[in-house]
Amino acid sequence: MTASVSPPSVSRPRRGLREHPLTQLVKVRFLEFWREPEAVFWVFIFPILLAAGLGIAFRQRAPDVVKVGVLVSEPHAGALSDAIARDSRLDVLPLDDSAGMHALRTGRIALFVVPRAERTVEYRYDDTRPDARNARLLVDDAIQRAAGRSDVATVRERHVREPGARYIDFVVPGLLAMNLMGSGIWGVGFTIVESRRKKLLKRLIATPMSRAQFLASFILSRLAMLVLEVGAFLGFGILVFGVPARGSLGTLVLVALTSALAFSALGLLVASRVRTMEGASGLMNLVMLPMWIFSGVFFSASRFPDAAQPVIQALPLTAAADALRATLLEGASLSALAGELGILAAWLVGGFTAALALFRWR
Amino acid sequence: MGASVITAAPALAVRALHKRYSDVVAVGGLDLEVHPGECFGLLGPNGAGKTTTIEICEGLLTPDSGDVEVLGRRWSTDERELRQLLGIQLQETQLAEKLTVRETMGLFRSFYDRGREPEDVIALVQLEEKSRARVGSLSGGQKQRLALACALVGDPRLLFLDEPTTGLDPQARRQLWELIGELRAGGRTIVLTTHYMEEAERLCDRVAIIDHGRAIALGTPRELVETLGADHVVEFALGEVSSLSTDVLAALAGVRSVRGSDGSWALTVGELHVALPAILAEVERRGATLAELRTHSATLEDVFVSLTGRHLREGG
Ligand SMILES: Nc1ncnc2c1ncn2[C@@H]1O[C@H](COP(=O)(O)OP(=O)(O)OP(=O)(O)O)[C@@H](O)[C@H]1O
Ligand SMILES: [Mg+2]
Numbered sequence: 001m002t003a004s005v006s007p008p009s010v011s012r013p014r015r016g017l018r019e020h021p022l023t024q025l026v027k028v029r030f031l032e033f034w035r036e037p038e039a040v041f042w043v044f045i046f047p048i049l050l051a052a053g054l055g056i057a058f059r060q061r062a063p064d065v066v067k068v069g070v071l072v073s074e075p076h077a078g079a080l081s082d083a084i085a086r087d088s089r090l091d092v093l094p095l096d097d098s099a100g101m102h103a104l105r106t107g108r109i110a111l112f113v114v115p116r117a118e119r120t121v122e123y124r125y126d127d128t129r130p131d132a133r134n135a136r137l138l139v140d141d142a143i144q145r146a147a148g149r150s151d152v153a154t155v156r157e158r159h160v161r162e163p164g165a166r167y168i169d170f171v172v173p174g175l176l177a178m179n180l181m182g183s184g185i186w187g188v189g190f191t192i193v194e195s196r197r198k199k200l201l202k203r204l205i206a207t208p209m210s211r212a213q214f215l216a217s218f219i220l221s222r223l224a225m226l227v228l229e230v231g232a233f234l235g236f237g238i239l240v241f242g243v244p245a246r247g248s249l250g251t252l253v254l255v256a257l258t259s260a261l262a263f264s265a266l267g268l269l270v271a272s273r274v275r276t277m278e279g280a281s282g283l284m285n286l287v288m289l290p291m292w293i294f295s296g297v298f299f300s301a302s303r304f305p306d307a308a309q310p311v312i313q314a315l316p317l318t319a320a321a322d323a324l325r326a327t328l329l330e331g332a333s334l335s336a337l338a339g340e341l342g343i344l345a346a347w348l349v350g351g352f353t354a355a356l357a358l359f360r361w362r
Numbered sequence: 363m364g365a366s367v368i369t370a371a372p373a374l375a376v377r378a379l380h381k382r383y384s385d386v387v388a389v390g391g392l393d394l395e396v397h398p399g400e401c402f403g404l405l406g407p408n409g410a411g412k413t414t415t416i417e418i419c420e421g422l423l424t425p426d427s428g429d430v431e432v433l434g435r436r437w438s439t440d441e442r443e444l445r446q447l448l449g450i451q452l453q454e455t456q457l458a459e460k461l462t463v464r465e466t467m468g469l470f471r472s473f474y475d476r477g478r479e480p481e482d483v484i485a486l487v488q489l490e491e492k493s494r495a496r497v498g499s500l501s502g503g504q505k506q507r508l509a510l511a512c513a514l515v516g517d518p519r520l521l522f523l524d525e526p527t528t529g530l531d532p533q534a535r536r537q538l539w540e541l542i543g544e545l546r547a548g549g550r551t552i553v554l555t556t557h558y559m560e561e562a563e564r565l566c567d568r569v570a571i572i573d574h575g576r577a578i579a580l581g582t583p584r585e586l587v588e589t590l591g592a593d594h595v596v597e598f599a600l601g602e603v604s605s606l607s608t609d610v611l612a613a614l615a616g617v618r619s620v621r622g623s624d625g626s627w628a629l630t631v632g633e634l635h636v637a638l639p640a641i642l643a644e645v646e647r648r649g650a651t652l653a654e655l656r657t658h659s660a661t662l663e664d665v666f667v668s669l670t671g672r673h674l675r676e677g678g
Contacts, residue, residue, distance in 0.1 A: 011476050011517035024472035028461060035460040198456035206422060206452065207473040207516070208445035362422070 021209060025217035030224060032191065039187065043229055047179040048236050051172055055241045058167040066135045069095040069109040076115040083146030084113070084139055100124075110135035119147060164244045164329045172237040173324035174297035177259060179233060181291065181317050183225070184263025185270060185284050188218045192271040193280040202362040215356060219264045223257065230256045234328075246331030255327055255337065259320035262344040265351030266316065272358040291317035319343040371434055373398045373520050373551040374419060379428035381414050381575075388414040389425070390575035401542075401552040403562040405662060406572035407674050412555035413453050415572070416524050419553065420450050433520060446475055449518030451509050453525050453555075459498030463489055463508055466497055467515055474516035487511045487541060503534030510541065521545065523554040527561060539564055557674050559662035571666055578669050586665045592618040592630035595664050596641060597656045600625040604650040614640040619668065625653075630660060630668070 017023055033039055065088075070081045072094040081092045095103060095112070103109045104124060110132045112124040121143060125132040195201050204214065230252075237243040245252070270287055274280045294308070295301060295317035304312055312318055323340035326332035334341075374396035381389040389411045396402040404412045417423040419430055421437040421444060430437065435444050457466055467480035484493055487507040492500060500508065506526060513521060526542065527535040535558075542565055546552055556562055562569045563583040571579040571586070579586055587593075600606065604625065611620045611629060616637030618630045631637035634657060645652060666674050 010478055010482060012479070013476050014472065014474065019468075019472050021472040024469045028458070028465065028469050031465065032458060032460045195458075199452060199454055200456060200458060202422065203450075203452055203455040203457070203512075206420060206445075206448075206450040207470060208442065208475070209473040 022213050022217060022220070025209075025214060026221045026224075029191070029217050029221035033187065033221070033225065043179070043183045043187070043225070044232055047175055047233050051168075051175055051233070051237055052240070054171050054175075055168045058171075065089060065091045066111075066131065066138060067091045067093060067109045068111040068113060068135055068139055069093045069100045069103055071095065071097060071100055071112070071114045073097070074115040076118065079146075080113065080115050080121065080143065084142045086146070087138060087142045090135075090138055090142065111139055113139060164246075168237075168241045169243050169329055170300075170325070171298060172234075172241070172243045173328050174321045176230065176233055176237075176256075177295075177317055177320035177324050178292065178297045179229065180226075180256065180259045180320060181263045181266075181288065183229065184222060184260060185267040185288060187222070187225075188264050188267030189271040189280055189284055190277070191218070192268070193274050193277060196275060196360065196362070197277070199362070205361045211359070211361070212356060215268055215352065215359070218268060219261055219352070222260050222264045226256060226260045243328065245328050247327035247333075248331075251327050251332070251334055251337070252324075254334065255320075255323045255341070258341055258344040258348070259316070259323070262316050262320070262347040262351065265348045265355065268355035269351045269358070272355045273360045275360075291315050294318070296321055314343060316344055316347045371398075372396055372431075373400075373433055374402075374553060375429075375431040376415070376419065377429040379415065379418065379430065380426045381411075381418060381423065382426060387575050389418070392428070392572075392575065392577055394570060394577065396551065396553055398551050399549050400567040401546040401554070401565055403566035403569040404553070404555040404572050405557065405559065405562040405569050405666070405674070406555075407557055407666075407672065410557075410572040411575035412557075412572055413524055414575075416522055416553065416555055417452075420448065420522050421445075446516065447519045449513035449516055449521040451513045451521075451523045451526060453528075455509060457497050457505070457508065457512070459496060461497055462494050463497065463500070464493045466508065467511060470512045471515045477516045478514065480515060483511045483515045486514065488537070501534075503530050503537065506530060506534070506538060507541070510538070514545075519551065521550055521552045523552065525555055525557070527556070527558070535561075559666070559674060562662055569662065571662070571669065573666075573670055579665060583662055586662055587660050590618070590630050590660050590665060590668060592632050593660055594631050594634045594637075595628060595658055595660050596631055596634070596638060597626075597628045597654070598641070598645075598652055599627070599654040600645070601651040601653045604645075604648050606644070606648055606650065610644065611641070614644060616640065621667075621671070628667075630664065 014020075068084065068090055070077050070084070070092055073096060077094070081094060084090050085092045093103070093109060100109070100112045101124075104112045110125060110129070114122040114124060116122055123136050123139070125136055127133060192201075205211065234245070238245055266287070270283055271280060274283055294304060294312045295315050297317070301312050301318055319340040323337050323344070326337060372395045374394065376392060376394040379389050379392040392411075392415060404415060406412050414423065418425045419432060421441060432444055433447055437444065461469070463484060464480060467484055471477050471480050481493075484490055487510055489504060489507055489511065492504060497505070497508065510523070510526060513523070523542070527538050530538065539561065542552065542554070546565065554565065566583065568580070568582050569586060570577040579589070602625070608620045608622075611617060611627065614637065616631045616633045617640075618632055620627065620629050622628050629637070629641070638657070663674055666672070
């Protein structure tokens with residue numbers, strides 16, 4: 001009996017890095033990602049399409065021509081129209097009263113000029129709209145000059161149009177940060193919740209697998225993906241839109257890395273207890289939506305009230321977007337980014353620790 | 363390995379185990395002892411508490427009270443060591459669909475300090491041809507075999523299988539039985555749950571019949587059937603209601619026990635060649651006609667029915 005208790009001993013010790021559980025876990029994460037075409041689309045293709053769309057919508061244009069209307073039925077309308085039309089930045093439309101008011105309401109003209117008498121005009125416009133105020137200034141200038149006003153001070157102009165100050169330059173680093181957040185939280189979160197739902201997590205903890213290694217594999221696999229994700233997106237922004245990359249590559253790598261790790265840790269935390277996919281989507285949106293709004297991806301976060309700033313600045317997406325912007329656009333040094341990197345590192349450590357403690361394995 | 367002489371120390375010892383979920387008592391005072399090298403079956407109907415019991419033994423659930431000792435170790439103090447020694451198949455696990463069979467085995471192999479070659483285990487469960495196929499593309503039986511392979515790759519000393527053949531067609535079930543039979547012949551200790559009495563009869567050295575969280579019978583399948591004191595079961599139904607009664611039937615030659623009503627009866631009998639003619643004669647004498655007549659050798663199912671008055675499976 002003693003001899004037959006252990007079966008023909010073909011058992012052997014585990015060997016090498018290839019058979020190490022962490023290697024295997026990371027490999028599996030990676031394979032699962034690449035075999036999911038939708039995930040590949042959302043991580044790689046979608047952000048590029050989004051950047052392309054925004055780039056086209058906000059592309060550099062010749063200074064806009066402002067359309068203004070003049071009430072034709074008045075006796076001085078002709079002379080007034082000529083005076084305004086002399087400024088090439090203004091385009092004059094002769095309109096009757098009702099057509100003029102309609103055009104004003106629908107935004108087809110920014111300003112409606114009503115000649116009242118010799119040397120008397122009335123401007124009708126929405127004074128809360130910057131373009132309407134701008135039109136008023138230009139039209140008034142043209143009319144006053146035609147009426148004989150001359151400038152007293154001498155002015156010289158120099159036009160500065162530099163890459164780095166355009167909207168596309170502002171938005172590309174923001175989109176990159178947002179993408180790192182999305183792929184971190186969705187990528188990690190959905191895989192975990194799905195594994196929990198299918199009882200795969202329970203099966204895994206029935207083996208000697210280290211739980212910390214399992215969670216770490218999600219974070220580590222993001223590293224491998226990161227090179228491609230950041231490379232493809234930034235490559236596109238730099239080559240197609242001429243977005244500047246002024247900082248050093250090392251700084252960029254470190255900032256992207258810290259951001260990606262922090263977001264994956266957040267993904268682990270979000271997924272640590274949810275059991276259903278619906279619950280997971282809801283919670284992920286709840287976590288991400290405030291950051292989409294407040295973290296300054298599409299417009300500067302400084303527009304929000306001062307009282308809210310401490311909270312906004314502590315959000316990981318704010319830190320990531322600001323750090324990426326500073327690196328790419330201003331060439332900021334590592335020491336200048338210490339604040340943002342510190343915030344991201346805190347989210348990484350805090351998120352991972354909390355996730356490990358809260359995690360529900362069945 | 364195997365340095366010490368094998369003693370009578372049980373591979374698994376469970377004493378006075380209790381577990382309740384809010385208003386349900388899942389396990390209500392269970393004692394079990396599994397010897398090294400034996401295949402032990404927990405047989406019981408749905409909701410009997412089999413999964414709860416086996417998962418407590420696997421260290422996946424904590425009991426409310428009671429004592430569990432696995433391979434002489436305890437979950438509270440020796441979890442790391444125990445995990446290396448056990449092979450576990452859960453009642454329901456869906457493995458990652460996007461991975462191939464080989465990748466899945468590679469992953470599970472990596473968790474164990476010592477274990478078998480993934481390819482060898484794939485061959486053992488006859489999945490060589492599917493080695494490069496995605497798990498999502500496997501049939502139900504192939505998935506069950508892969509789940510078994512995952513339990514075997516760490517070369518476990520003790521194997522826990524929770525309903526390894528449920529949901530399989532008869533042919534796939536038979537294949538899996540052969541496989542488990544080979545493992546058992548190889549001297550591995552196996553604890554399995556099932557609600558198929560044939561499975562328990564065919565695979566298990568000893569069986570505990572579980573109902574409502576308690577072991578209501580324990581022994582080898584043979585011993586359990588022998589407790590019926592009868593080798594055969596005669597079931598018959600009458601075409602119309604007659605005056606036949608339990609007492610009348612029980613008094614017939616060779617009949618050991620009777621259950622039934624409304625013209626439908628099941629009798630356990632010692633000697634079929636004595637009892638059957640007597641039953642037929644009695645039916646004839648009462649002027650009744652038979653609508654149905656069946657006989658079979660007594661099984662664990664009949665043991666369960668005689669103990670609980672219910673069948674293992676509805677309609678079974
Ligand atoms: N997580 C849970 N919460 C509440 N009740 C539970 C839970 N798990 C099991 N039960 C209840 O405990 C009892 C025993 O369940 P268990 O899963 O152990 O039965 P089983 O013998 O494995 O049944 P089956 O053959 O259907 O797998 C059942 O009544 C079940 O409803
Ligand atoms: Mg069960």
